[in-house]
Amino acid sequence: MKAILVNEQTKQLYIGQAAEPSISDGELLVSVKATALNRADLLQKRGLYPPPQGASEVLGLEMAGVVEQLGAGVKGWQPGDRVFALLPGGGYAERVAIPAGMAMRIPDGFSFEQAAAIPEVFLTAYLNLFVLGGLREGHTVLIHAGASGVGTAAIQLAREAGAVSIVTAGTKEKRDACLALGAGQAIDYKAGPFAAAVQEATGGRGVDIIMDFVGAPYWQQNIESLATDGRLIIIGTMGGGKVSELDLGFLLRKRLQVIGTALRSQPLAVKLKLTEQFVGFAMPRFADGRLRPIVDSVWEWEQANEAHAHMENNHNTGKIILRVHD
Known part of the structure; x- marks a missing residue:
C-alpha cells in the first residue's frame, strides 16, 4: 500500500x-x-x-x-x-x-x-482535564497554547463541564478564536509574564488545573498560578525539560500536584x-x-x-x- x-x-x-x-x-x-x-x-x-x-x-x-x-x-x-x-x-x-x-x-x-x-486532541484534552485533572463544575483551568488542536478541544470540554478556562496565545487572531470557543479570558504571553494576569483574572485565588505544553520556561509562573490543591499537568516540553530550581516547600504549602502524561x-x-x-x-x-x-x-x-x-x-x-x- x-x-x-x-x-x-x-x-x-x-x-x-x-x-x-x-x-x-x-x-x-x-x-x-x-x-x-x-x-x-x-x-x-x-x-x-x-x-x-x-x-x-x-x-x-x-x-x-x-x-x-x-x-x-x-x-x-x-x-x-x-x-x-x-x-x-x-x-x-x-x-x-x-x-x-x-x-x-x-x-x-x-x-x-x-x-x-x-481523536488525538479531544482524547488528550479529556484525559488531562477529567481523568488526571479531576475537572468539575466551577473549576478554573489555565490552558497554554489555547489555539492549538488540544487547546481548542480543551476550551470546549471545559465549557461543557461548567468550568472556566483562561488561555495563553501569541496573536490577537488566536486569542479571539479561543474566546469565540468559550474561553473566559485570553492572555498574550508575548506581552509579559502571564502569572500576574492569571492572579488578576481569578481574584488572587489561582487556577485549579494547568495544561502545559511548554515546560521549563513556564515552570515558576505555572506554580505561582495554581490555587491551593491545584494540579499542573505537563503534556509537553516544547521550551525545554530541565528546571534549574525547584522549591518543594511551595508545593507542600499549597498541596500542589505535578503530573506528567503522554497518551x-x-x-x-x-x-x-x-x-x-x-x-x-x-x-x-x-x-x-x-x-x-x-x-x-x-x-x-x-x-x-x-x-x-x-x-x-x-x-x-x-x-x-x-x-x-x-
Whole structure:
C-alpha cells in the first residue's frame, strides 16, 4: 500500500510503499480517508519520538475512514461503516488495523476531514482535564497554547463541564478564536509574564488545573498560578525539560500536584476505557453541535511537507488535516 514515509537523510516526507496491515481477532481493517498532524509527528520524523513497541513506523496518530474488513469476534461493526480512531502510529497510510473498541462512529453530517480532527486532541484534552485533572463544575483551568488542536478541544470540554478556562496565545487572531470557543479570558504571553494576569483574572485565588505544553520556561509562573490543591499537568516540553530550581516547600504549602502524561504510550486497556468514557460524554455533544472539531486547513497528502512546515511555523489554529488518496 501507499504511505507517507520519511527520507532519513533529508527528513523530508515522500509517498512510497509500506507493508499492508493485517488484522487480528477483534480488530478492524480501515481504509483511511483523512489523517491529521500532531507535534509528535514532527518529532518522530527527526528521530526524537520513536513509536511504541509493536506500533507502525509510519507517522500518524489518528485517522478517519471506512471499515473494509472485520476480524474474528467483532460485533457492532460492518464493512462500509464510517469510523475514526486514535492510533499509536500508521495514520499516514492507505489502510490501518485498529482494535474494534478504539473505533468511534463518525457523526452524521461530518466529513472525514472533520472526524480526523477529533481523536488525538479531544482524547488528550479529556484525559488531562477529567481523568488526571479531576475537572468539575466551577473549576478554573489555565490552558497554554489555547489555539492549538488540544487547546481548542480543551476550551470546549471545559465549557461543557461548567468550568472556566483562561488561555495563553501569541496573536490577537488566536486569542479571539479561543474566546469565540468559550474561553473566559485570553492572555498574550508575548506581552509579559502571564502569572500576574492569571492572579488578576481569578481574584488572587489561582487556577485549579494547568495544561502545559511548554515546560521549563513556564515552570515558576505555572506554580505561582495554581490555587491551593491545584494540579499542573505537563503534556509537553516544547521550551525545554530541565528546571534549574525547584522549591518543594511551595508545593507542600499549597498541596500542589505535578503530573506528567503522554497518551501515545498508554496501555491499550487504558485507551479503550478512555475512548468509552469520551464517547459517552462527547458524541451526543458533537451530534447536536455543542462540540465541534476545529479544522485549520486541509492539505492533499502530496503536500505533507508543506503541511508540516505550516505547523512548525505555528501558523495553525486548530487541526491540520491530510487527505489520503487510494
